Amino acid sequence: MTTWGEYYHGIASQMALFGESNRALVAAAELRPGMAVLDLACGSGLTSLAALEAVPEGLELYLLDNHPSMIAEAQRQVGDRAAAYYTADAAQVAALLPERKLDRVLCNLSLWYFREPEAVLAELRKVLKPTGRLCFTLSGTYFNTTGGVVSPQWALMQALHRRGDLARALPGPDRLPNQRSIEGTLKGAQFKPFHYAVQAITADAPETAPGGELYNLMRLYPALPGADHQAGVERTLAVLPAVADEIAALKPRWRTVSFMAQPNIDPGEALRLRFGDRLPGDRLPGVPG
Numbered sequence: 001m002t003t004w005g006e007y008y009h010g011i012a013s014q015m016a017l018f019g020e021s022n023r024a025l026v027a028a029a030e031l032r033p034g035m036a037v038l039d040l041a042c043g044s045g046l047t048s049l050a051a052l053e054a055v056p057e058g059l060e061l062y063l064l065d066n067h068p069s070m071i072a073e074a075q076r077q078v079g080d081r082a083a084a085y086y087t088a089d090a091a092q093v094a095a096l097l098p099e100r101k102l103d104r105v106l107c108n109l110s111l112w113y114f115r116e117p118e119a120v121l122a123e124l125r126k127v128l129k130p131t132g133r134l135c136f137t138l139s140g141t142y143f144n145t146t147g148g149v150v151s152p153q154w155a156l157m158q159a160l161h162r163r164g165d166l167a168r169a170l171p172g173p174d175r176l177p178n179q180r181s182i183e184g185t186l187k188g189a190q191f192k193p194f195h196y197a198v199q200a201i202t203a204d205a206p207e208t209a210p211g212g213e214l215y216n217l218m219r220l221y222p223a224l225p226g227a228d229h230q231a232g233v234e235r236t237l238a239v240l241p242a243v244a245d246e247i248a249a250l251k252p253r254w255r256t257v258s259f260m261a262q263p264n265i266d267p268g269e270a271l272r273l274r275f276g277d278r279l280p281g282d283r284l285p286g287v288p289g
């Protein structure tokens with residue numbers, strides 16, 4: 001029987017949305033041999049595979065996901081090129097990794113969908129080096145990528161709501177999180193945001209036809225519920241032809257955004273990190289002042 005991890009990998013690895021967002025994330029992160037890197041919410045390992053394509057040797061890679069079959073699939077894909085795999089919730093990171101060890105945390109299309117992103121940010125701050133970087137992407141379905149551009153997934157959910165198939169509509173673009181609100185949350189969690197970019201994703205096949213990005217995304221995350229995942233997928237795919245024109249009329253486009261941030265270290269914390277409890281000027285025991 002196909003596991004969820006295998007199923008996810010078979011589809012996501014063919015999608016421009018995951019391929020292009022992961023490549024852009026890795027390029028922005030400026031990885032180098034010798035770096036310790038966490039792939040957070042790694043799924044089947046697509047971010048790590050992109051990282052290894054950019055830097056084939058010398059990365060110390062850690063992969064974490066809370067779904068056991070995702071971790072099993074990531075192990076199949078990445079194998080012994082990673083230092084360790086963790087099946088754990090993102091909010092447990094600091095209990096698993098040594099303090100201030102990581103040069104980079106990479107998190108593709110996941111961070112803002114955790115139940116409590118702020119709690120995860122607090123954990124990540126503990127495991128990143130003071131010079132380390134948190135690098136993540138978000139999708140334009142749940143983020144305002146500016147200009148009122150909506151994603152095909154947003155347009156679909158809107159159409160389903162109008163038909164009465166979905167009780168709740170997604171908020172309009174102006175009520176979705178945006179660059180300012182996300183950077184505000186990063187600052188509140190003692191991070192210094194220093195990079196923001198919007199990326200357009202190329203999607204050639206018609207969205208609602210087999211092989212289209214939206215069609216494939218619905219095979220992973222169906223918009224309509226069913227008795228089980230498969231039933232939800234079948235129900236969602238069956239309705240696509242009926243809403244295809246309505247979706248196309250909104251001229252939706254796939255876009256992702258990427259952010260990078262560094263731990264914001266205040267002068268007192270910087271001194272403590274450098275000298276521990278022995279502040280400069282303190283006498284060392286047994287050394288005449």
Ligand SMILES: C[S@@+](CC[C@H](N)C(=O)[O-])C[C@H]1O[C@@H](n2cnc3c(N)ncnc32)[C@H](O)[C@@H]1O
Pocket residue numbers: 012018022040041042043044045046047064065066067070088089090091107108109110114115
């Ligand atoms: C959209 S997938 C993205 C996977 C991967 N980053 C990629 O680019 O293919 C979201 C992933 O987040 C994982 N996830 C969701 N909530 C999580 C949590 N609280 N802690 C760790 N992983 C989580 C899911 O199991 C899933 O693998």
